[in-house]
Structures are given as structure tokens and as C-alpha cells.
Amino acid sequence: MFLTLSDDDAVIVRQASEILKRHLVSDQTTLSDPAATRQYLHLQIAHLEHEVFGVIFCDNRNRIIDDQIMFRGTIDGAAVYPREIAKEALRLNAGALVLYHNHPSGIAEPSAADRDITRRITDALGVFDIRVLDHLVVGGDTSTSMAERGLV
Numbered sequence: 001m002f003l004t005l006s007d008d009d010a011v012i013v014r015q016a017s018e019i020l021k022r023h024l025v026s027d028q029t030t031l032s033d034p035a036a037t038r039q040y041l042h043l044q045i046a047h048l049e050h051e052v053f054g055v056i057f058c059d060n061r062n063r064i065i066d067d068q069i070m071f072r073g074t075i076d077g078a079a080v081y082p083r084e085i086a087k088e089a090l091r092l093n094a095g096a097l098v099l100y101h102n103h104p105s106g107i108a109e110p111s112a113a114d115r116d117i118t119r120r121i122t123d124a125l126g127v128f129d130i131r132v133l134d135h136l137v138v139g140g141d142t143s144t145s146m147a148e149r150g151l152v
Contacts, residue, residue: 060095099135106140
């Protein structure tokens with residue numbers, strides 16, 4: 001099931017997402033509750049009609065430093081560059097991160113391309129001792145954790 005938002009509703013969703021982001025992303029916020037992370041990501045990207053790829057950057061204690069949507073694509077894909085993620089992780093002095101993206105199709109099943117880019121990013125960041133904690137795929141009302149599936 002797809003949800004189509006009016007312009008006014010979209011503004012309200014964006015405002016609610018920003019409030020939740022400010023609450024979630026603080027110096028003391030730790031990624032210890034996967035359910036809260038999933039809920040936050042659903043509010044941020046599940047409604048989008050184009051694919052986005054984002055990163056939650058964390059310190060070495062998994063406290064959130066920043067959350068950024070780094071790449072924007074079309075209805076069925078986004079170009080993702082591990083080099084750009086590594087540059088930003090190093091700039092922020094991140095020790096770990098969580099990758100995430102949406103599937104506008106509503107299907108949260110990781111594709112072969114999703115598994116490949118996760119491996120490439122993990123390999124690139126491993127050179128700098130930066131851990132990839134998870135890669136969440138958000139589609140419709142569901143999300144899939146690649147870490148829970150043993151793919152990270």
C-alpha cells in the first residue's frame with residue numbers, strides 16, 4: 001500500500017521528522033534501540049517517491065554524531081560512492097555508522113546491488129577502522145536489517 005501525501009501533509013511530516021531528529025540526534029543518543037532507529041527512519045524516508053541513501057554517523061561508543069542523506073536517486077536506484085561516505089566519516093571523526101536507504105517500491109528486501117554496496121562501503125571504511133553497524137532498507141511499512149540477516 002502506498003501513501004500519497006498532499007503538500008500540506010508533506011510539510012507536517014517533514015516538521016515532525018525534524019522534531020524527532022532533534023530528539024534522536026544529540027550528543028548523548030546511543031544507537032542501542034533498533035526499534036527507535038527504525039521508527040525514526042520510517043518517518044524520514046518511507047514516504048519518499050525517490051530513492052535516498054543516508055548514513056547515521058556515530059562515535060566509538062555508538063553515540064550519534066550526525067545523520068545525513070548523502071545520495072538521492074530515482075524511483076529505483078541511487079548512485080552511492082563509498083569514497084564520499086569515507087570522507088565524511090573521517091571529517092566527523094566517526095568510529096561507526098549505520099547505512100540506510102529506502103525502496104520506493106515498498107519492498108524492503110535487500111537487492112544484490114544493496115548487498116554489494118554494503119560490502120564495498122564496509123571494506124573501504126575498514127581501512128580506517130570505522131565499523132558499519134547495520135544497513136537498513138526501508139520499504140513501505142517494513143524495514144529489513146542487513147545486520148540481523150548476517151549481511152553486515
